[in-house]
Amino acid sequence: MTVLKDVSGGVALWRRIVDAIRLDIIGGKLAEGDRLPTEAALAERFSANRHTVRRALAVLADEGVVGAEQGRGTFVRNARRLSYPIGKRTRFREGLKGQASSLASVNISNRLENATATVAKALDIRNTSKVVRLEGMSLADGVAISRSTTWLPYRRFADFAERITRLGSTTETFASYGIEDYARASTRISARHADVEETQLLGLAPGAILLVSEAVDVDADGVPISYALSRFPAERMELVV
């Protein structure tokens, strides 16, 4: 058996300090304009060297969350995070309206494939049935806020990809199939580290944390119409139920 000597957990100390300070800011312990504790004080708080703390602060400064001023201290610059509401009638655009001045959805690729066990179960269709698979991402004010993969039954939504590129919104595309109303049947939420592709597309540092939502939408008759796997950077978004 392999004995694990190390207990660092694979997450660098400077990274944990970044997360902790960001949390203090987002959580309201530190307001915009507040001065952070001195580097020496933070070093003591985290049982770390001042250099390690400085590295963490450099990352936060790079994100625009804090800013250092020589001789004065380090100050909170930007403390905001978007909220994405989840409920029976979850609509992407409406949910974020008012929180960002621009909102863009990008279609990355579409393809036809056979449903895996997971997808088939979610959509309540037979294994290996044909499904349409859409890869996309969305941006708020130019910053990536989600990366999503959506599956729809091919039988019913063969040309969904073309329609959504033409119509823009999901709601309107469903409407074009005669589905005037649809509802969220279930949402499962988990969290994990971003993989390489997500890291690049979302413009995150590798190892960033993602909130993962698996959602099934159903039409008025309760028949599943889509299964979406969305990944939100936890440092930019929170989900509100």
Add this chain to the structure above:
Amino acid sequence: MTVLKDVSGGVALWRRIVDAIRLDIIGGKLAEGDRLPTEAALAERFSANRHTVRRALAVLADEGVVGAEQGRGTFVRNARRLSYPIGKRTRFREGLKGQASSLASVNISNRLENATATVAKALDIRNTSKVVRLEGMSLADGVAISRSTTWLPYRRFADFAERITRLGSTTETFASYGIEDYARASTRISARHADVEETQLLGLAPGAILLVSEAVDVDADGVPISYALSRFPAERMELVV
């Protein structure tokens, strides 16, 4: 300005591989008993060295999630994760009933304090009003599944701590104050790395990811009765809306 040359993100590659494989298992891509891809194949998938993959597999083996057999391959041993349902009528015990044979809640400490801005806003009371603060954690089948901090207005629930130790469940304790029914007003979900205290109490490897839920419960008249900040290890729990 500090230029960040390095882009490793502070999360070790082996740790990201651990998360990715665990997710494949929990997400159903790999079922119990299935053989994982070979170490060489995994190394290619993650653009990593075989040794790095082996380190990740060693961690998963240590957790009992997978087991390697020389000459044959590495197999999935234990694929289960608990689901915690969140909705209008969220009740801790009922939600997890049937998923675990034993369910324990541990009271860590209680104290009286003045509400911070965040707590005051959630409970809709004045800043620095007195609040009761309860620290607790819960275990399913002996494994820690949550660490929670709950605040209640002192004016109404002065002896909440004593009553809940006597009565056991939250629902019954509220009932003892004449609150026969209560509902979830809002739940905000985010994610972050566990800090040192959480790591120890929950028995996690440092750097583990937590799902953080901030929930406000209200009585029948819509008056806030509690504000709870719960932290769930993402590797053991998922939240279902």
Add this chain to the structure above:
DNA sequence: AATAGTTGTCTAATACATTAGACAAATTGA
């Protein structure tokens, strides 16, 4: 019995993470 495929172990080299100490540069208040 031979072979191909798989995990287990070892050595070694290189890059990243963390600590340590010293001093410079800017700011603030006495």
Add this chain to the structure above:
DNA sequence: TCAATTTGTCTAATGTATTAGACAACTATT
């Protein structure tokens, strides 16, 4: 102006993470 406080920069040492290659040990199949 002086002194204390704070961030900025540099050098150096040590331990962790990652890669690389080679070979042993075990399993299943031919």
